[in-house]
Amino acid sequence: MTLADLRTGECAVITQIDTNDQTVLRLMVLGMVEGVTVQQGKAALGGDPLEVHVSGCSLSIRCEQARRFSVKP
Amino acid sequence: MAGRQQTHIPISSITTLPKLAGTVALVGPPNSGKSTLFNQLTGLRQKTANYPGVTVEKKAGRLRADKVLLEAIDLPGIYSLSPDSIDEQITLDVLLGRRADTPRPDSLLAVLDVTRIQQGMYLLRQLLDLNIPLLVALTMTDAGQRRGLRIDCEALSERLGGVPIIPVVATTGENLEQLRIALGAIFDTVESKREHSWPALRDAAQAVLNKAENSKQIDLSEIERALVDQQSILATELQQQIGESAVRELILQRRKLFDSAPALAQEARYGHAWAGQQLQGLIDEHQGLSHIGHKIIAFIQQPVPAMLLFFVVMFLVFQAVFAWATPLMDGIDTAISSLGLWVQTLLPPGLINSLIVDGIIAGVGSVLIFLPQIMILFLFIIVLEDSGYLARSAFLMDRAMRALGMSGQSVIPLVASFACAVPAIMSTRVIATPRERLATILATPFITCSARLPIYALLIGAFVPATRYVGFSLQGMVLFGLYLLGIVGAGVTALIVNKLLSKGERSGFAMSLPDFRLPNFRTVTMQLLDRVRVFLRRAGRVIFAVTVIVWALAYFPRSEAIDTTGLSGVDIEELENQQAANQLENSFLGRAGKFVEPAFKPLGWDWKVSAAVIAGFPAREIMVAVLGTIYAVGDDADEHTLAQRLTETTWPDGRLVFNLPMVVGLLVFYALCLQCASTIAVMRRETNGWRWPIIAWVYMTGLGYFSALLIFQLFS
Numbered sequence: 166m167t168l169a170d171l172r173t174g175e176c177a178v179i180t181q182i183d184t185n186d187q188t189v190l191r192l193m194v195l196g197m198v199e200g201v202t203v204q205q206g207k208a209a210l211g212g213d214p215l216e217v218h219v220s221g222c223s224l225s226i227r228c229e230q231a232r233r234f235s236v237k238p
Numbered sequence: 239m240a241g242r243q244q245t246h247i248p249i250s251s252i253t254t255l256p257k258l259a260g261t262v263a264l265v266g267p268p269n270s271g272k273s274t275l276f277n278q279l280t281g282l283r284q285k286t287a288n289y290p291g292v293t294v295e296k297k298a299g300r301l302r303a304d305k306v307l308l309e310a311i312d313l314p315g316i317y318s319l320s321p322d323s324i325d326e327q328i329t330l331d332v333l334l335g336r337r338a339d340t341p342r343p344d345s346l347l348a349v350l351d352v353t354r355i356q357q358g359m360y361l362l363r364q365l366l367d368l369n370i371p372l373l374v375a376l377t378m379t380d381a382g383q384r385r386g387l388r389i390d391c392e393a394l395s396e397r398l399g400g401v402p403i404i405p406v407v408a409t410t411g412e413n414l415e416q417l418r419i420a421l422g423a424i425f426d427t428v429e430s431k432r433e434h435s436w437p438a439l440r441d442a443a444q445a446v447l448n449k450a451e452n453s454k455q456i457d458l459s460e461i462e463r464a465l466v467d468q469q470s471i472l473a474t475e476l477q478q479q480i481g482e483s484a485v486r487e488l489i490l491q492r493r494k495l496f497d498s499a500p501a502l503a504q505e506a507r508y509g510h511a512w513a514g515q516q517l518q519g520l521i522d523e524h525q526g527l528s529h530i531g532h533k534i535i536a537f538i539q540q541p542v543p544a545m546l547l548f549f550v551v552m553f554l555v556f557q558a559v560f561a562w563a564t565p566l567m568d569g570i571d572t573a574i575s576s577l578g579l580w581v582q583t584l585l586p587p588g589l590i591n592s593l594i595v596d597g598i599i600a601g602v603g604s605v606l607i608f609l610p611q612i613m614i615l616f617l618f619i620i621v622l623e624d625s626g627y628l629a630r631s632a633f634l635m636d637r638a639m640r641a642l643g644m645s646g647q648s649v650i651p652l653v654a655s656f657a658c659a660v661p662a663i664m665s666t667r668v669i670a671t672p673r674e675r676l677a678t679i680l681a682t683p684f685i686t687c688s689a690r691l692p693i694y695a696l697l698i699g700a701f702v703p704a705t706r707y708v709g710f711s712l713q714g715m716v717l718f719g720l721y722l723l724g725i726v727g728a729g730v731t732a733l734i735v736n737k738l739l740s741k742g743e744r745s746g747f748a749m750s751l752p753d754f755r756l757p758n759f760r761t762v763t764m765q766l767l768d769r770v771r772v773f774l775r776r777a778g779r780v781i782f783a784v785t786v787i788v789w790a791l792a793y794f795p796r797s798e799a800i801d802t803t804g805l806s807g808v809d810i811e812e813l814e815n816q817q818a819a820n821q822l823e824n825s826f827l828g829r830a831g832k833f834v835e836p837a838f839k840p841l842g843w844d845w846k847v848s849a850a851v852i853a854g855f856p857a858r859e860i861m862v863a864v865l866g867t868i869y870a871v872g873d874d875a876d877e878h879t880l881a882q883r884l885t886e887t888t889w890p891d892g893r894l895v896f897n898l899p900m901v902v903g904l905l906v907f908y909a910l911c912l913q914c915a916s917t918i919a920v921m922r923r924e925t926n927g928w929r930w931p932i933i934a935w936v937y938m939t940g941l942g943y944f945s946a947l948l949i950f951q952l953f954s
Contacts, residue, residue, distance in 0.1 A: 184503040188670065188746025193506035194318045195750055196356055201510070210541045211637035214646065214747060220356035221387075223751040225633040225646070230746065 166238070168217065169231035171205040177236035178202050188230050196220050197234065259306035260425060261341070263332065265365060266349030267357055268315030269626070269752040271377035271408035273297075274761050275349055276312040278411050279418075289339060294328050296340070304422025311343065317357060317750070318509075319364045320467045320502055323667040327471060333368060334460050334472070345371040345424045352382040352389060352405070355521070357750070359513035363435045366398065368459050371424050374403040375417055380410070381755070388522040397516050399432035409758040435512055439465065442491035451481035465492055466505045538754070541634050548631065552721075555618045557714040566610035571879060574603035592793055593786070596870035601785025604866030604880050605777050605859055608692040609770070615688055616769045619657050620762050626752035628653055633751055642729050643736025645669050645747050648678040652728060655685040656721075657769070659917045663924055670746050673739050677732040679921060680934055683912050684727035686720060688773075689859040693908050694720055696862055700881035701901045723909045727941075780856075781863050788853060788864050791827035822868070841907070841943070842900035842950040844889065851907075858913040899953035903946035911942035 171177055179199050184190060189197075196219045197203070206216030206223060214227040266272040276297065277284075284299030297312040313332055314325035321327040328337070335342030348365050350358030355376075365372060376391065391403040402420045406413045434440040443461040447453050450461075456479065464473040465488065477485050496504045538547055578599045585591040622628050628650050636646025647669045655662035662682050669675040686694075694717055702713045822828050831845030838848040846868050854861030862880075869883040887895040912918070912935050921931040 182503070184500050186746065188748045190500060190502045190506070191322065191746070191748045193503055194320065194360070194509075195748065196360070196510060198507050198510045207540060209634045209636055209646075210545070214633060214636050216633065216751065220354075222354040222357060223753075225636070225747065225749050225751055227636070227747050230748065 166236055167232045168203065168205075168226070168234040168236050169215070169228045171203075171236065171238075173205055173207055175238065176202055176204045177238045179234055180237050181235040183233040186230060186233055188227075189233050192224065192226060192230060195224055196222070197224070197226075203236070256302065256305055256307045258300075259303070259308055259422075260344035261309045261311065262301070262303075262345045262347050262421065262424070263343035264310060264312045264347045264349055265329065265333070265361075266315060267317050267351065267354070267361060267750070269629070269750070270315070270349050270351040270354075270358070272315060272349040273312055274758060275375060275377060275406070275408040276310065277761060277764055278408060278414060280310055289328055289337070294325050301421070302418060303424070304419045306422055308345075308421060308424075310347075311340070316361065318361055319463055320470065320505075322670070325667065330463070330472065333365075333370075334457060334463070336460070336472070343370065345373070347421065348372060348374045349408075350374060350376055351378045352376050353378050353385065353387060353753075354750075355389060355517065356510070356513055359516060360509045362398075363509055363512050366401070366432065367435055367440075367462065369432075372401055373417075373420055373424055374401060375408075376403055376405040377408045379405040380407045380412070381753075386523060389517075390520040390522075393520050394516065397520075401432075409761075436508060438495060442495055445491055446480070446484050446487045449481075449484040449487045450479075451484065452479065456480065461488070464488065465495065466501045468492065468501055544627075544630065544634055548627075551618070553718060555614065557710060558614050563610040563614055567607050570607050570609070574599060574606070575879070578603070589793075593789060597785055597789030597793075597867055598782065600870035600880075601789065601863040601867040602777055602782055604696075605692060605781050605863050608695060608859075608862075609773065611691055611695055612688045612773060613766065613770060615691065616657055616766055617762070619653065620765045620769075621757045622653060624757040624761055624765075626754050629749065629752050630754070632749065636747055642732045643674065643677045644681065644732050645671060645674040645678070647747065647749065648674065648681070648732075651678055651682055652685055655682045655687055658687050658689070659683045659685070659914065660920045663917070663920045666924070668749075673736070676739070676925065676930070677735040679924060680735050680930065681728035681732040683914070683917050683934065683938065684724050684731060684910070686724040686909065687914075689857065689914065690908055692859050692862045694905065696865075696881060696884075697901055697905055700884050701896060701898070720905060720909050723906065727910055731937075776857075781860060784853065784856075784860050785863050785867050788827065788867050791830070792822055792825050792868055794826060795824070796821065827868070840951065841903055841946045842895070842897070842954060843904070844887070844895045846887070847895070847904070855913050856915045858908065858911075861908075861913075897954065899950045902953075903949040906949060907942040907946040909942075910938055910945055912938035 166177075168177070168179075179197065179201050182189065182193065182197075182199060184193070197217075201219060204218040206218055208215050209225075212228075214225045215231055217224050217226050217231075264272050264276050276299070279301040280299030284297060287296050287298075289296050294314060299310055301308050301310045311332075313329040316326045316329045319330055319333070321330050331337045332340050332343065333346075346365055346368070348358075348362055350362065352358075362374065376389070382388070389405075391405055395401055395403045404413065404417045404420050406417055439462055440458065442465055443458050446461050446465070447456060447458060450456055456476070460472065460476060461480075463470070464476045467473055477488070480488070492501065495501070538544055578595045581599065582591060582595045585594065631653075632646040632649045634646075635649045639646055639648050648666070650668070651662040651665045654665055659682050662685075663679050666675050666678045666682070669678060698713050698716050702716050705712050707715070823832075827849055828845065831849035834848050834852060835843075835845040838851070843851070846865070850861045850864040850868065853864040865884070866880050869880060869887075884896050885894075889895060918931045918935060921934060922928055925931070
């Protein structure tokens with residue numbers, strides 16, 4: 166299961182990250198690392214990008230990158 | 239004598255003259271309140287310049303810290319010491335002392351947002367390892383309190399080896415005095431042996447440094463960053479500095495530390511684990527009070543309400559541009575015409591009189607009138623930015639922008655270009671994908687910038703009736719339509735660029751979304767004043783110079799023959815006007831205008847309009863100044879406003895020059911044409927060559943010309 170599959174309001178823990186993507190590295194700097202609990206927010210118009218809440222802040226993540234984060238609810 | 243006089247100075251005033259103790263750099267993530275705090279601390283004692291060679295703003299100012307003064311600089315916002323843009327690169331280079339123009343700061347003021355403390359701590363770890371005296375200002379504590387968030391600052395300070403942590407509210411200035419006192423003592427605290435946050439990294443860096451050729455000129459922190467940030471500019475430069483055996487050691491140590499995983503990912507993992515550890519048990523978060531404000535914010539952050547709000551606000555702004563600004567503009571207009579009339583009676587008629595009244599006052603004045611309208615527009619953009627709405631709309635619009643070949647982050651430059659395309663094009667640096675960035679750069683000049691506003695306002699004010707439909711002014715609606723035309727032009731252009739350029743590269747978009755907050759009065763006012771200063775400086779220099787040149791071209795050569803011809807007229811005033819018009823037609827400008835007239839006649843423009851449009855190519859608002867000068871020189875009745883003069887202009891056979899198809903064509907021409915040397919220059923710099931600015935100029939000018947041609951030919 167990946168971050169892209171979470172529904173609005175759902176929480177999950179990041180278990181594994183595919184780091185072969187520059188934007189993913191940037192998201193990791195912003196706090197998206199393994200072991201962190203994330204909460205899915207509302208998606209933008211058209212369902213992409215997603216708003217993800219992580220340790221007190223909101224990040225904008227495109228589905229393409231969200232699929233690279235494996236999560237466990 | 240001098241010595242004796244000095245003894246009269248009271249002791250108290252000597253002690254209030256503090257001495258400069260050193261430099262302090264403000265560092266922090268974007269939207270952490272860093273600039274607000276900088277403004278609060280330095281007040282109006284600040285200078286804005288560019289870092290030499292790059293167009294990144296360098297803000298510096300003196301700040302009073304208890305009993306001493308500090309020279310403060312506000313560095314571009316960063317999330318980490320791995321730069322992704324030129325702005326972030328500047329911050330890193332200054333912090334490592336790698337810029338010749340800016341010495342390494344003596345101390346750091348880390349500005350961290352308490353509501354995003356995890357992100358802040360991530361950066362703080364890297365800053366602490368730089369080994370520069372450091373102080374933490376914890377901002378947004380009011381927002382934190384409303385959320386029910388509390389951090390034990392004392393315990394955290396102790397865990398970090400005694401780094402002072404001062405909670406402040408940057409917007410209201412709460413607790414600022416305590417921050418000043420702490421800053422005053424920033425060099426006094428004995429540097430306690432702060433432990434390095436990542437001993438393995440420091441050891442690896444030390445091993446590399448030991449093998450480096452000129453190890454005295456290299457700081458350990460520089461090698462640490464080169465170890466982690468493999469593909470960075472810093473790593474490349476450093477490898478040329480340290481010599482072959484140290485480079486081999488660097489590669490060896492990097493492999494030992496990170497194995498095959500990307501070093502940046504490893505650092506992110508390590509840094510966030512460290513930050514979590516430091517904060518463990520020190521954060522007290524309980525459900526904050528939910529009040530009506532939060533509910534409203536939560537509502538307007540949703541996609542559909544946010545979009546609706548944007549269009550409603552934008553529509554109201556264009557109404558305001560005409561409704562609110564009119565009384566102010568009438569005031570300025572009256573002041574300028576009475577100044578002109580007063581000067582005219584003061585000076586003897588002739589050369590100097592004409593230069594001052596018809597050249598300078600009429601030319602510069604006709605642009606100055608638009609200051610109130612431009613201020614309303616800037617106010618709108620500054621509020622959008624300061625409230626966090628702009629970042630939110632980047633998120634909301636990402637999907638739609640991608641359909642046009644741009645990115646959500648293109649929204650920020652596109653909205654900024656309602657003010658001016660130059661800073662807008664510079665702000666495209668945040669767009670990570672080159673193709674999306676190029677599409678945005680080429681789309682940006684279509685958006686109606688504030689320099690187009692004077693032309694629109696002049697022509698709409700003169701030719702669109704001031705009637706109202708359902709309470710809304712027709713003039714405001716026409717203006718709104720022209721802005722929409724710019725937006726459509728930008729969208730279509732981005733789409734074309736996207737179709738022409740090959741795809742294939744992966745696009746990315748990751749950004750931190752700030753919460754909505756009420757804009758701060760002080761920050762908004764200071765930014766607005768800054769913009770007004772820039773506008774007035776332009777009017778005082780470029781436009782002033784151009785009007786003097788245009789006046790000279792319109793005044794010379796004076797022909798005596800004209801003054802005595804055509805004596806058959808009876809009305810003296812009529813006669814004088816006739817003479818003035820003949821003189822103008824015979825001037826250098828008149829002859830040049832006549833020369834180019836055939837190219838623009840199919841668009842319905844006479845030689846005066848053609849000359850003004852051509853003069854407007856370096857900067858489009860010059861067109862209004864030139865029209866002001868041409869019509870002032872060619873008209874002896876100085877009590878007429880420019881708008882009145884335009885409505886009365888006729889062709890030799892008596893037809894009106896400014897008829898509806900011609901005016902609409904001229905407006906559309908201005909909406910589409912790239913008449914701005916500054917935009918072309920910044921495009922060249924940001925795309926590294928002349929190719930794209932030339933393509934953009936030919937494309938936009940051609941589009942403007944043929945659209946105006948089509949409109950005039952079809953409807954006249």
